[in-house]
Amino acid sequence: MPTFGSFALLLALALSAYTLLAGGIALRQIAVGARSRVAPERLAETARRAGIGTFAATTAAAVALVWCAFTNNFSVAYILHHSNRALPGPYKFAALWSGQEGSLLLWAWLLAAYGFVLRLRHKVDVKLTAYASTILAGVQVFFLLLLNFAAMPFSLVSGPVPADGFGLNPLLQYPEMVIHPPMLYLGYVGFAVPFAFALGALMMRYPGEKWIHITRRWTMVTWLFLTCGIFLGMHWAYAVLGWGGYWGWDPVENASLMPWLTGTAFLHSVMMQEKRGMMKSWNVWLIFATFMLAIFGTLLTRSGLVSSVHAFAQSPIGTWFWVFLILVMSVCLFTYILQRDHLKADNKLESLVSRESSFLFNNLVLLAACFTILWGTLFPILSEYVVGNKVTVSAPFYNRVAVPIGLFLLFLTAIGPLLAWRSSSFRSIRKNFVMPVIAAGVMGIVVIAAGVHPWEIFTTTHQGSFYAFVAYCLAALVVTAISSEFMRGAAVISRNTGQNLFASMVQLTRRNTRRYGGYIVHFGVVVIFIGISGQAFNQTQEQEMALHQSVHIGPYQVECEGYSQDTNPNFDTEYALLNVYRDGELVTKMAPERRFYNASQQPLTVVSNHSTLAWDLYIIYAGKNPDTGQPIIRLFLNPLVAWIWIGVAIIVFGTAVALVPNMTAAAAASRVHAHAEAEAVTVQGGD
Amino acid sequence: MRGVARTGRVFAICLVAVLAMGASSNAARFDDIGHKLMCTCGCGQVLLQCNHLGCPSLSRETAELQSDLANGQSDNAILIAFQNEYGPTVLAAPMFTKFNMIAWIMPPLLLLLGIAGTVMLVRRWRLRAAGMPPVEPDPEIEKMREKIRKETEE
Numbered sequence: 082m083p084t085f086g087s088f089a090l091l092l093a094l095a096l097s098a099y100t101l102l103a104g105g106i107a108l109r110q111i112a113v114g115a116r117s118r119v120a121p122e123r124l125a126e127t128a129r130r131a132g133i134g135t136f137a138a139t140t141a142a143a144v145a146l147v148w149c150a151f152t153n154n155f156s157v158a159y160i161l162h163h164s165n166r167a168l169p170g171p172y173k174f175a176a177l178w179s180g181q182e183g184s185l186l187l188w189a190w191l192l193a194a195y196g197f198v199l200r201l202r203h204k205v206d207v208k209l210t211a212y213a214s215t216i217l218a219g220v221q222v223f224f225l226l227l228l229n230f231a232a233m234p235f236s237l238v239s240g241p242v243p244a245d246g247f248g249l250n251p252l253l254q255y256p257e258m259v260i261h262p263p264m265l266y267l268g269y270v271g272f273a274v275p276f277a278f279a280l281g282a283l284m285m286r287y288p289g290e291k292w293i294h295i296t297r298r299w300t301m302v303t304w305l306f307l308t309c310g311i312f313l314g315m316h317w318a319y320a321v322l323g324w325g326g327y328w329g330w331d332p333v334e335n336a337s338l339m340p341w342l343t344g345t346a347f348l349h350s351v352m353m354q355e356k357r358g359m360m361k362s363w364n365v366w367l368i369f370a371t372f373m374l375a376i377f378g379t380l381l382t383r384s385g386l387v388s389s390v391h392a393f394a395q396s397p398i399g400t401w402f403w404v405f406l407i408l409v410m411s412v413c414l415f416t417y418i419l420q421r422d423h424l425k426a427d428n429k430l431e432s433l434v435s436r437e438s439s440f441l442f443n444n445l446v447l448l449a450a451c452f453t454i455l456w457g458t459l460f461p462i463l464s465e466y467v468v469g470n471k472v473t474v475s476a477p478f479y480n481r482v483a484v485p486i487g488l489f490l491l492f493l494t495a496i497g498p499l500l501a502w503r504s505s506s507f508r509s510i511r512k513n514f515v516m517p518v519i520a521a522g523v524m525g526i527v528v529i530a531a532g533v534h535p536w537e538i539f540t541t542t543h544q545g546s547f548y549a550f551v552a553y554c555l556a557a558l559v560v561t562a563i564s565s566e567f568m569r570g571a572a573v574i575s576r577n578t579g580q581n582l583f584a585s586m587v588q589l590t591r592r593n594t595r596r597y598g599g600y601i602v603h604f605g606v607v608v609i610f611i612g613i614s615g616q617a618f619n620q621t622q623e624q625e626m627a628l629h630q631s632v633h634i635g636p637y638q639v640e641c642e643g644y645s646q647d648t649n650p651n652f653d654t655e656y657a658l659l660n661v662y663r664d665g666e667l668v669t670k671m672a673p674e675r676r677f678y679n680a681s682q683q684p685l686t687v688v689s690n691h692s693t694l695a696w697d698l699y700i701i702y703a704g705k706n707p708d709t710g711q712p713i714i715r716l717f718l719n720p721l722v723a724w725i726w727i728g729v730a731i732i733v734f735g736t737a738v739a740l741v742p743n744m745t746a747a748a749a750a751s752r753v754h755a756h757a758e759a760e761a762v763t764v765q766g767g768d
Numbered sequence: 769m770r771g772v773a774r775t776g777r778v779f780a781i782c783l784v785a786v787l788a789m790g791a792s793s794n795a796a797r798f799d800d801i802g803h804k805l806m807c808t809c810g811c812g813q814v815l816l817q818c819n820h821l822g823c824p825s826l827s828r829e830t831a832e833l834q835s836d837l838a839n840g841q842s843d844n845a846i847l848i849a850f851q852n853e854y855g856p857t858v859l860a861a862p863m864f865t866k867f868n869m870i871a872w873i874m875p876p877l878l879l880l881l882g883i884a885g886t887v888m889l890v891r892r893w894r895l896r897a898a899g900m901p902p903v904e905p906d907p908e909i910e911k912m913r914e915k916i917r918k919e920t921e922e
Contacts (some may be wrong), residue, residue: 324817331812429893438890445882453875460862460871468867470856476814477804478861482875543800621816686819701819715819 083157083235086145090186090235093138093193094225096131097218104128104215111208112285125211129200132214135221136197143190146183146234150176156242159183159234165246165680167650171259172249178262179253181383181398182234187263188379189224191270196221199274205295212281213274220273223405231398248680251652255321261313265337268307269375272340275300275347276372279365283416286423293351293364298740300351300368304344305736311337312729323686323701325621325717327725330479335458336378339451343371346447349440356502357437358427362417363444365424369413374451376406381458434510439497446490453483480544488551491610494603495559498566517561524557525550545617552614556607563600591744598739605731608724615696615721623715625706626657635718637698638662642670644705644712652676652685657702657712661691673702673714696720794837801833801846804860814860 107125110117146159150173155161163176163183178184196217203210228234252258275296282292314337319327328334347367353359384399417424430437457474465471499513528550529535535550537543571585580588590597624632626641633639644657656674660667671689678685691698699717706713799816807818809825815833818826829850836846850858862868 322819324813324819326817329813329817430890432894433887433890438886441886441890442883445886446879449875449879449882452878456871456874464862464867464871472856472862472868472871473806473858473860474862474871475806475860478871481861482872486875486879543796703819 082145082148082152082154083237086142086149086235087233089138089141089145090225090228093135093142093189094222094229096135096138097193097221097225100128100132100135100218101215101222103131104211104218108211108215108285128218129203129211129214132196132200132218135218136193139186139190139193139225142228142234143177143186146186147174147177149235150174153246155244155246156237157234158236158238161238161243161246163246163249165248167680168246168249168254169651171256172254175253175259175262176249178266179249179258182228182232182236184262184266185224185228185232185398186234187266188270189221189228191263191266192217192221192224192273195270195274206291208285209278209281209287209292209295212285213277216277216280217273220277223401227398227401231401246680248678251676251678251681251683251685252321254678254685255317257313257317257320261310261317264306264313265310268303268310268337269340269378271299271303271306272344272368272372272375274303275368279368280413280416283365283420283423286420290351290355290358293355297351300344300348301736301740304341304348305733307337307341307344308729308732308736311341312726316726319699319722320688320690321685323688325619325699325701325715325719326616327722330457330476332458333382335454336381339454340371340374340378342447342451342454343367343374346444346451347371349447350444353437353440359429359437360441361424361426362421365417367444373406373409373413376402376409380406434500436497436500436502439493439500443490443493443497446486446493450483450486450490453486454479457482484544484548487610488548488555491552491555491559491607494606495555495562498600498603499562513562513565516565517558520561521554521558525554528553549614549617552610556611559603559607563604566600567597588744590738591741594741594743595739598735598737598741601735601738602732603735605728605733605735608728608731610728612721612724612726612728615719615724618720620718621716623703623713625709625711625713626659627709627711632714632716634698634716635696636663637668637718639671639698639700639714639716641712641714650679652678654687655702655705655712656687657714659689659700659714661698671698671700673700675702675704692723694721694723697722797837797843798833801837801843802830804847805829805833805850806858806860808854808858 103124107121107128109115110121110124115121146157148154149157149160150164151170153160153164153166155164159180159182160176163180164173168176176183178187196214199210199217200214203214278292278296278299281287311334314334315327318329318334347364350360350367351364354361354364380399380402384402430441432438457478460474461471495517496514499510499517501509533546533550533553535547538547567586567589568582570589571582574580574585574588575582578585578588590601620634622632622634624630626632628641628643631638631640638661640660640662642658642660644655646653646655648654654674654676656672659671659673661669661671669691671691673689674687676685676687677683686701686703689700697717697719699719701715701717703713703715705711802816803814805815807813807815807823807825808829809818809823811818811823813819815826815829832850832853833846836849841849847859847863851863856862862871864872
């Protein structure tokens with residue numbers, strides 16, 4: 082099987098290299114009008130088919146690696162280091178992406194899968210798809226070169242083959258770890274598609290905004306995958322790492338956030354190009370930057386450039402990524418310089434107080450947030466280079482610098498929908514802003530009455546209360562602004578149709594899914610901000626607990642009912658049984674544990690969490706006092722954490738709504754289709 | 769005039785009372801400074817977030833922090849003492865000194881420059897647009913824009 086896998090990877094490389102070369106030659110011949118023995122159209126078609134073949138070959142390689150994991154083939158070095166016999170089946174599957182070589186294979190496979198879909202749907206726009214397919218093949222060649230020559234997943238162990246493997250890192254033996262990396266990679270890799278279309282459209286001087294229209298759904302789906310990947314990672318960190326938080330501003334976390342920020346900026350600014358023909362250069366560079374940041378993130382994770390708690394070990398493939406990144410940057414820059422006259426804007430901004438300018442500022446703030454994170458991530462290297470001292474840039478830096486930027490972004494989320502395109506009059510601004518501002522004021526009073534003291538920022542170094550206060554006020558501002566948008570439209574429909582307000586809102590959303598789906602996503606973002614701001618009021622305690630001893634935290638009384646230990650082939654475990662009371666009544670039983678994995682000889686904390694809308698009671702088995710044999714329990718009371726996960730669900734729902742075609746447009750499309758069928762006219766695909 | 773002075777006095781008393789409500793105790797300072805320091809065991813985590821069982825660095829550093837607080841040292845003095853003992857990487861964020869100042873200044877500076885630049889750009893566009901003849905619209909592109917307008921607006 083390792084030989085088959087290696088062969089499949091070589092074949093994939095040959096096929097993708099053919100797609101790149103034949104596609105490039107064909108497109109060049111078409112562009113200059115040159116003819117040869119083989120018509121360029123036919124050559125391009127062979128390139129497209131080779132691209133489809135790349136998917137088949139890469140799939141075969143990925144299957145071969147998973148097969149090796151399931152059959153405990155420890156002659157393969159990768160399997161030896163990332164699996165063992167007692168490892169449960171789903172984690173053997175996850176071994177595909179739990180190490181350097183496997184995760185690069187997953188990258189290559191997902192890229193091939195995206196390419197496969199793109200090449201199957203080539204009739205959407207044959208020429209533009211041919212350009213995009215060739216560019217994607219270039220990216221594919223890079224990853225397959227890596228897999229064939231620098232990070233080979235099918236390398237064999239030298240000497241005798243061990244009877245069992247070293248096992249999977251215990252931190253990765255968690256159900257979410259089976260979904261989190263593929264989601265993140267789907268996001269990273271997915272941005273290659275709009276990147277390829279943007280670069281292709283620029284190369285061929287494609288007229289208008291059709292490339293954006295074609296890639297809109299690609300970009301949204303990709304963005305959704307990246308969003309889900311980031312939040313699954315947060316949830317995994319919260320549930321597994323056992324330090325009581327979900328985001329540590331680790332370089333690897335930052336690496337995933339940077340392309341998300343530029344991707345979000347792109348999703349907003351393309352609307353200006355679609356509607357007003359503006360920001361063409363900006364959009365092209367935003368998607369270029371997003372793709373390059375996805376590559377840069379992969380470079381950060383794998384090169385050992387920065388210290389991180391969960392980066393892959395330092396390896397020589399960093400040089401490969403640098404070369405690729407410089408190459409991509411050069412191609413983008415060269416193409417842009419050659420074709421920049423094609424990107425002249427059709428319109429200019431007419432007023433600072435308009436929807437367009439709110440998008441512009443939104444982009445500016447998103448990019449400032451991205452720069453802050455990039456700057457914070459790379460500053461230790463810069464500091465070491467300039468003054469010879471490596472410094473740490475961690476949570477306190479980002480809390481002070483990035484949080485205000487995030488709050489400014491929340492403010493823009495509120496005002497954007499209330500401004501009209503082109504220009505807003507003072508009268509309309511006053512009319513639209515009265516209710517949201519009143520709601521924000523009322524929220525401010527309620528929050529202070531509830532015991533939040535924003536003035537603490539002036540008396541202590543604790544900024545949490547102030548930021549939380551601002552976040553709650555802005556949340557009220559945004560929610561009222563969004564609600565008033567829904568209510569205004571729904572009231573009109575309700576008046577005209579006699580439907581109740583809720584049914585009218587549903588109809589309103591179905592008539593314009595992109596706009597109202599977008600508002601739902603904004604609502605989800607607000608809910609996440611509310612959840613994150615709860616962090617300002619976290620409480621924590623640590624106590625060694627004797628049998629039937631109790632500890633109080635917030636409204637809960639936690640009593641130790643017992644403690645014990647257990648063993649199975651995969652791990653040994655110690656755990657405590659805790660009864661949780663509130664107002665004297667038993668609420669739940671919790672059992673935090675600490676495992677010791679036999680194969681990898683590594684410990685793991687298994688957190689026990691009782692989550693409610695108000696707060697999470699998050700308990701860790703910190704260890705056992707060797708003198709008394711009693712468990713040491715660490716308790717956290719983390720307010721509003723559940724809101725973060727609810728917010729993500731709302732974002733997923735909102736994006737799904739935005740992806741659905743408008744009701745009227747769909748009805749019109751079906752009528753057109755029926756008419757076309759009647760006249761026996763072939764209707765070709767579109768987005 | 770007397771009314772204004774009285775209102776001013778009441779305001780000042782309220783302000784002092786409000787500010788005093790947030791005065792920090794040693795426990796709050798321990799929590800605050802403990803989150804500004806890194807654990808030196810190599811876990812890469814903030815000191816009070818290190819969850820390693822029996823971590824020697826955690827217990828040593830927290831004991832030192834508690835002792836410094838008990839001795840009445842200021843927050844800044846404690847941070848400098850830790851930096852001198854463990855090196856600059858023990859601080860979870862660079863201090864406002866010399867080269868490190870750049871770390872703090874760059875992001876807000878860039879944002880402010882960006883905002884100023886955008887405002888100037890929009891003003892320039894407006895002036896230029898006022899003096900230019902209207903662009904002849906391309907019917908194909910306008911048709912697509914109309915479709916998009918319908919999709920994104922009522």
